[in-house]
Amino acid sequence: MDTDEPTRTPLPETALFEVSRQKIEEFNRALGRPSDELGERRAAPATFPIVLAIDGVETALARSGLGIGLADIVHRDQRFTYTRPIYAGDVLSTSTRIAKIDSLGDAHSLTITVDMADAGGNHVCTATSTVVSRTNRGAP
């Protein structure tokens, strides 16, 4: 089964996300990069928007009607496309939609896009995540 149906219903926008210097530092530390190694780099690391995208993925799974949650899936593919970098002080709004669902029996593949815009409504980044549910639940 391959359906375009989900694309027609964007999910509700989430709360505004205020990007703090501390959150960017925390994310850099989680990549093993202490703040004193950042030098002049101010932009958030390219994978930082996963912080916003994960909420979108969880929301999309809950709304998919497939009966699966975060614990049932593995991440297969990820893309970040930017209009501009993310900086501390940005206030981002997100818009999430399920772009694609492929199902084969009880195995599902979902592609979820999360668009992020700044306070002026200008596009900043789109995170596209493809996640797959694993079929051998309960297998030994």
Add this chain to the structure above:
Amino acid sequence: MTDTLTHRSPEAGTRLPDRTFTITRHDLVRYAGASGDFNPIHWNDRSAQRIGLSGVVAHGVLTMGLAVRALEDWAGPHAVVVDYRAAFAQPITVPDDDTGVTVVVSGTVTDVQWPDRVRVRMTAHLGTTKVLTRSYAVLAMRAG
């Protein structure tokens, strides 16, 4: 002002220096907190085994983040990533010990349209296993 990427004069075929990163369970906990990705397959063996994995696995986007860290360090602070993609070919199982696993990140410049676009193919290996595939990043020099 340092403009590392300009000084590197990248051309197609230029290879980034390989970078080696260690991932332990401690790193997974830290990354879970920073990213907000609390999928229990990244910290709980029972949850990982329930969906057919051998044990706790690293977040794919953590590996992707380590790879882009290598790229950003190479390119310098005035280059920005405008597009970055990866597929997670194989899960990275992270054992419950103090040693963890070692991932080697490499990159090769595949296309240069200066200064708007430097395309780099990224890979990451765990031993001989490729853990990131179909991965590329596009860098641009930041305006202003």
